[in-house]
Amino acid sequence: MALDKNDIAKRIAKEVKNNYFVNLGIGIPTLVANYVRKDISVEFQSENGVLGMGPFPFEGEEDADIINAGKQTITTLPGASYFDSAMSFGMIRGQHVDLTILGAMEVSENGDIANWKIPGKMVKGMGGAMDLVASADNIIVAMMHVNKAGESKILKKCTLPLTGVGCVKKVVTELAVLEITPKGFKLLERAPGVSVEHIIASTEADLLIEGEIPEMVIN
Amino acid sequence: MHKNTEKLKNDMINKKVNTVQDALVGIENGMTIMLGGFGLCGIPENCIAELVQKGNNGLTCISNNAGVDDFGLGLLLHKKQIKKMISSYVGENAEFERQMLSGELDVELIPQGTLAERCRAAQAGIPAFFTPAGFGTEVAIGKETREFNGKMHVMEYAFKADFAIVKAWKGDTAGNLIFKGTARNFNPCMAGAAKITVAEVEELVEAGTLDPNQIHIPGIFVQRIFQGEKYEKRIEQRTVRQK
Numbered sequence: 001m002a003l004d005k006n007d008i009a010k011r012i013a014k015e016v017k018n019n020y021f022v023n024l025g026i027g028i029p030t031l032v033a034n035y036v037r038k039d040i041s042v043e044f045q046s047e048n049g050v051l052g053m054g055p056f057p058f059e060g061e062e063d064a065d066i067i068n069a070g071k072q073t074i075t076t077l078p079g080a081s082y083f084d085s086a087m088s089f090g091m092i093r094g095q096h097v098d099l100t101i102l103g104a105m106e107v108s109e110n111g112d113i114a115n116w117k118i119p120g121k122m123v124k125g126m127g128g129a130m131d132l133v134a135s136a137d138n139i140i141v142a143m144m145h146v147n148k149a150g151e152s153k154i155l156k157k158c159t160l161p162l163t164g165v166g167c168v169k170k171v172v173t174e175l176a177v178l179e180i181t182p183k184g185f186k187l188l189e190r191a192p193g194v195s196v197e198h199i200i201a202s203t204e205a206d207l208l209i210e211g212e213i214p215e216m217v218i219n
Numbered sequence: 220m221h222k223n224t225e226k227l228k229n230d231m232i233n234k235k236v237n238t239v240q241d242a243l244v245g246i247e248n249g250m251t252i253m254l255g256g257f258g259l260c261g262i263p264e265n266c267i268a269e270l271v272q273k274g275n276n277g278l279t280c281i282s283n284n285a286g287v288d289d290f291g292l293g294l295l296l297h298k299k300q301i302k303k304m305i306s307s308y309v310g311e312n313a314e315f316e317r318q319m320l321s322g323e324l325d326v327e328l329i330p331q332g333t334l335a336e337r338c339r340a341a342q343a344g345i346p347a348f349f350t351p352a353g354f355g356t357e358v359a360i361g362k363e364t365r366e367f368n369g370k371m372h373v374m375e376y377a378f379k380a381d382f383a384i385v386k387a388w389k390g391d392t393a394g395n396l397i398f399k400g401t402a403r404n405f406n407p408c409m410a411g412a413a414k415i416t417v418a419e420v421e422e423l424v425e426a427g428t429l430d431p432n433q434i435h436i437p438g439i440f441v442q443r444i445f446q447g448e449k450y451e452k453r454i455e456q457r458t459v460r461q462k
Binding site: 046047048049050055056057058059060061062063064065066067068069070071072073074082083084085086088089092093112116123124125126127128129130131134135161162163164165166 | 258259261306307308309316326328329331332333338339351352354355356388401402403404405406408435452454456459460461
């Protein structure tokens with residue numbers, strides 16, 4: 001069975017290691033924070049200028065001056081800090097952030113990502129995504145494998161304007177975990193109950209498949 | 220107070236202006252204005268309201284976002300005072316989208332870190348810099364690129380602006396600024412990044428009242444400062460958890 005968004009977030013949470021500084025994009029990536037193991041130390045960075053983000057505030061305790069990059073009200077944890085936007089992107093470009101998790105509209109087999117513009121339809125802007133993908137060493141994309149029309153978003157070549165080139169390392173979708181290798185997408189795991197054949201049929205790009213493909217461990 | 224100390228205090232450069240009108244003297248049609256804020260957080264609410272009153276048009280605005288339909292820079296967009304918007308993210312604003320798609324509004328979208336650094340470069344007297352952001356994308360079209368340490372970078376220029384308008388939590392009459400929480404965002408990068416910097420603050424105190432150790436932006440970057448009023452501080456995405 002294909003995963004839901006929370007399951008995708010749960011699987012990605014397993015990639016978060018002790019002492020990591022992590023930047024989470026808007027959408028599914030934001031959910032990852034809910035599922036990170038409680039016995040490890042992780043600090044979440046939000047590019048508008050906070051490190052050490054905590055959970056959402058209790059009702060009545062919201063502070064308009066304390067938000068995340070998704071403009072949601074947040075809290076901070078002990079040890080948190082605030083800083084300006086130039087310093088925030090200094091952390092990102094300077095590769096002080098260990099892991100970047102973001103959403104995408106399309107990813108291609110050489111690691112290109114498109115997520116900021118659909119010409120003629122939607123132009124919201126790239127926000128911090130171009131800085132993040134151009135700089136981070138470790139980028140995981142959380143996305144849906146196919147669009148609402150059932151068309152693959154895992155492609156040989158992106159069709160939409162790019163956000164970054166050759167940067168994505170791993171993709172987690174409702175169907176599969178894919179790694180981007182010099183030879184293209186490698187199928188690492190499949191969603192519980194989803195067949196390799198179903199994944200192949202749902203993917204426009206070629207997949208490297210070696211041996212038995214294990215099911216994802218979600219919980 | 221010792222006589223000499225009194226003398227020094229009087230010699231302190233006084234940046235205080237009494238009204239938002241005084242703070243924005245000299246803004247003319249067609250000027251380029253930087254405005255601090257991220258979403259609606261840390262925006263100069265009083266100055267934006269006054270710009271709407273003044274009615275200047277043909278403005279080029281440099282700001283990370285463009286407000287929402289009825290607040291922030293959305294108010295200037297609504298009155299068609301903005302000719303060009305330089306931002307990184309412009310969702311959440313239907314009027315913006317309409318003006319952009321119809322061609323009434325010129326829009327330059329640039330990566331957020333590049334936007335911040337182009338402000339900081341202007342503040343710090345650095346004419347241009349290289350960043351990896353946007354290499355291989357349409358953002359890099361027509362720009363000089365260069366390889367450093369095996370990685371490709373794009374050359375970006377410092378902004379040139381007539382006015383920078385920033386918002387701080389506290390300030391003093393010498394122009395020193397202290398920010399609160401994530402309302403800091405682009406404000407410190409824009410202070411001193413234009414010919415004239417205007418700071419509006421929630422609380423304005425006499426020079427000497429704030430601890431110099433706690434100052435985020437020294438007054439040298441600020442030409443005019445005033446205490447704003449009636450801060451609305453709207454929340455775009457009020458998100459809470461249950462107790």
